[in-house]
Every structure is written in structure tokens, then in C-alpha cells.
Amino acid sequence: MLNKTRLLTPGPTPLPERVRLALAKDMIHHRKGEFHKIMNHTQEQLKLLFGTTQPVLTLSCSGSGSMTATVYSLFNPGDTVIVVNAGKFGERWGEIAKMRGLKVAEIKKEWGTAVSAEEVAHAIQENKDAKAVLVQMSETSTGVLHPIEAIAAVTRATDTLLVVDGISGVGISPCPMDKWGVDCLLTGSQKGLMLPPGLALLALSERAWKICENVKPGCFYFDLPAERKKILGKSETHFTTPVNLIVGLEESLGMLLESGLETVYRKQWALTQFCRRCADAMGLKLLAPDNYTWGITSILLPEGVDGVQVVKDCAEQYGIYLAGGQDQLKGRIVRVGHMGWVDWGDVATAMYALNQCVIARGGFSGCHDFLEQGLATYRKALQGKPGEPVDEVHD
Numbered sequence: 001m002l003n004k005t006r007l008l009t010p011g012p013t014p015l016p017e018r019v020r021l022a023l024a025k026d027m028i029h030h031r032k033g034e035f036h037k038i039m040n041h042t043q044e045q046l047k048l049l050f051g052t053t054q055p056v057l058t059l060s061c062s063g064s065g066s067m068t069a070t071v072y073s074l075f076n077p078g079d080t081v082i083v084v085n086a087g088k089f090g091e092r093w094g095e096i097a098k099m100r101g102l103k104v105a106e107i108k109k110e111w112g113t114a115v116s117a118e119e120v121a122h123a124i125q126e127n128k129d130a131k132a133v134l135v136q137m138s139e140t141s142t143g144v145l146h147p148i149e150a151i152a153a154v155t156r157a158t159d160t161l162l163v164v165d166g167i168s169g170v171g172i173s174p175c176p177m178d179k180w181g182v183d184c185l186l187t188g189s190q191k192g193l194m195l196p197p198g199l200a201l202l203a204l205s206e207r208a209w210k211i212c213e214n215v216k217p218g219c220f221y222f223d224l225p226a227e228r229k230k231i232l233g234k235s236e237t238h239f240t241t242p243v244n245l246i247v248g249l250e251e252s253l254g255m256l257l258e259s260g261l262e263t264v265y266r267k268q269w270a271l272t273q274f275c276r277r278c279a280d281a282m283g284l285k286l287l288a289p290d291n292y293t294w295g296i297t298s299i300l301l302p303e304g305v306d307g308v309q310v311v312k313d314c315a316e317q318y319g320i321y322l323a324g325g326q327d328q329l330k331g332r333i334v335r336v337g338h339m340g341w342v343d344w345g346d347v348a349t350a351m352y353a354l355n356q357c358v359i360a361r362g363g364f365s366g367c368h369d370f371l372e373q374g375l376a377t378y379r380k381a382l383q384g385k386p387g388e389p390v391d392e393v394h395d
């Protein structure tokens with residue numbers, strides 16, 4: 001009998017006990033002293049996480065709400081933006097932009113591949129009036145990591161802003177906003193940050209704030225300059241905030257910062273190496289051979305094996321919740337989420353279950369010792385720097 005479900009999905013992710021206990025605390029008022037203290041503390045923590053000196057706004061909505069808030073606050077109808085569409089979430093940038101009445105110049109990439117800084121530079125050349133480039137840090141539908149640092153090196157030398165959806169990236173791999181020159185970075189609570197869904201976090205650069213202040217907000221609820229005024233002036237949000245999520249945020253960021261961001265990123269990198277090595281030893285191919293994200297691994301299934309069934313079997317028989325493919329990848333891939341409060345024990349169980357279910361559905365079995373191989377790789381990756389290729393790590 002199973003008495004546990006293991007969430008290895010790209011959000012929501014499991015909650016640490018410390019966070020759950022913080023969430024269970026008595027309600028406090030969102031405009032009184034005790035709350036102001038918590039808010040001030042979370043601001044300091046968030047600035048470290050985002051790598052910025054700017055305020056980090058807390059919005060009560062899911063991640064897509066903060067994407068909407070960004071598009072409706074930074075641009076006027078008729079403006080042109082460049083959208084990197086390399087999957088489901090890149091597509092979403094385009095949809096939100098079109099709803100706001102923007103002209104969208106799209107860089108379309110095959111699913112499983114990343115955009116290059118050169119392609120972005122070329123698109124800016126071709127669209128001199130473009131106000132911004134909208135991109136994902138990590139494209140969750142494919143497991144691709146876009147090269148944000150290199151793209152920012154291009155955009156920061158121009159008047160084009162760089163807007164980054166970091167929903168499955170922040171707290172998982174580095175994206176220091178100020179250092180790299182990112183103009184907008186946003187995320188949601190339910191992925192790398194070990195919190196329930198419902199809270200979004202968003203920061204703008206100095207130059208993005210200047211633009212924001214000259215755009216009439218497109219909707220009443222998301223008025224970013226008003227939010228900024230409130231947080232700087234009173235340590236409050238414009239509307240009633242999900243108080244318990246903020247209390248939980250203080251705890252979860254406390255945990256991340258106590259262990260140190262470098263340690264968090266190293267763990268994420270090592271889990272990714274673990275997962276990829278297992279898949280390889282199992283005889284399975286990876287969707288994103290290079291430029292892969294550190295919080296999710298997309299694994300291609302052998303011809304004839306139905307991914308929808310495999311995902312279902314893993315949940316029903318092993319209590320392992322994985323994600324399948326979306327749209328054109330439906331049934332063809334399995335996505336193993338390993339972000340947030342997930343450790344090697346979870347990943348090992350998931351890879352074991354996946355192997356069993358793939359075989360049961362007519363797939364093949366590679367090496368029997370795929371878990372040992374994966375674990376050896378994981379341990380080696382922990383000896384190196386976050387992002388350092390395992391074969392370059394010295395013993």
C-alpha cells in the first residue's frame with residue numbers, strides 16, 4: 001500500500017515541514033506592525049534571491065498573472081515586442097502580448113532547442129522599434145534553458161528591454177538581475193520556492209521602472225507603480241495580500257538563504273545530472289541535449305510507448321506524479337520535475353518507477369544499474385561548481 005504521493009511535477013512542488021508549519025500560523029493583519037516586519041524581511045531576502053537592489057513586488061496571482069501584469073504595465077497598445085517562442089510558455093507571452101494589442105515579432109524555435117543571443121541580436125536589428133524581448137529563463141514545456149546572461153549582454157547595450165519569465169528558473173539556477181542586466185524578472189511561488197501556488201514575485205530594473213511610469217496601466221488590479229509606492233512607503237501591498245503565503249515565503253527564503261544559494265543551485269544541477277544519467281543508462285533519449293534547465297528533465301519515450309499511460313501508471317502504481325508532454329509532445333515525453341523540496345531519494349524512486357512503467361508498456365531496459373550510475377554522477381556533480389560538466393570535476 002502506498003501512503004505517500006511524491007510530486008515530481010514542474011509545480012506545484014512538495015512543501016518542507018518548516019514551511020507548512022509557518023503556513024499554519026494564526027492570521028495576522030496585512031496593514032499592521034507585525035506584518036510590516038515580515039514584509040521588510042522578505043524584501044531583503046527577495047533582493048538576494050533576485051540579485052537586485054530594486055524592490056521585488058509580491059502579487060496575489062499565479063505566475064501567469066505576473067506575466068500579464070508585466071505586459072499590461074510596460075507596453076502601450078501598438079508597441080512592438082520580440083517574443084521567443086520555443087514552447088508552450090513562449091507561446092503564452094505572444095498570447096498575452098496580442099491581447100494587450102501589441103505587435104509581436106516572433107522568434108520561433110523548434111521544441112527542445114534554445115534561442116541564441118545572436119538570433120536575439122538579429123531580431124532587434126530587424127525590429128528597431130521593438131520595446132522589449134520577452135523570453136523564458138527555463139521553458140518548462142520542453143526543459144530548455146535559454147542563455148539569459150548572453151541575451152542580456154545584447155539587450156543591455158540597446159534600448160530594448162529584456163523581460164524574463166523565470167517561473168521555473170528562479171531559485172533553481174542563477175539569474176542575478178542587476179549583474180546580468182535583466183530588466184524584468186518574475187516568478188511564481190509553487191516551483192523553486194517550495195510554497196503553495198498563489199503568489200507571484202516580480203522585479204523591474206531602473207530603466208524598466210522609468211518606462212513603466214509613463215505607461216497608463218492596462219488594468220485596475222495590476223498597477224505596478226502603485227504597488228511599488230506601497231511597498232517602499234508602507235511595506236504593504238496595494239490590495240489584501242495572501243498573508244499566510246508571505247509568512248511561508250519568509251520561511252522558505254530563510255531556508256534557501258541559510259543553506260546558501262550556491263548550495264541550492266549545486267543541488268539542482270546535481271539532481272539534473274542524476275536524472276539525465278539515469279535516463280541515458282535506461283536507454284532513453286533526452287529532448288534537450290544541451291541547454292537544459294536545472295529543475296526539470298524531459299525524457300523521450302521509445303517508439304510505440306504511450307507517454308500518457310506511463311505517466312498514469314507511475315501515479316497509480318508508484319505514487320510518483322510526473323508530467324507528460326504538451327501539444328505536439330503529448331504522449332511522446334515524460335517530464336520529471338526535480339525542483340524545490342525534492343532530493344535524490346525522490347528522484348531515485350521516480351526513475352525506478354519510470355523504468356518499470358516504460359518496460360511494462362513495451363519499452364526496453366538498458367543497464368540494470370542505472371540508479372547506481374545516476375547516483376555516482378550525482379555525487380560527483382556535488383563536488384563541482386553549479387553548472388560544471390561532471391567529467392570536468394576533479395575528485
Ligand SMILES: *Cc1c(COP(=O)(O)O)cnc(C)c1O
Pocket residue numbers: 010011062063064065089136138139140165166167168188
Ligand atoms: C508554470 C509556468 C508558468 C505558468 O505559471 P502559473 O503559475 O501556472 O500561472 C509560466 N511560465 C513558466 C516558464 C512556467 O514554468
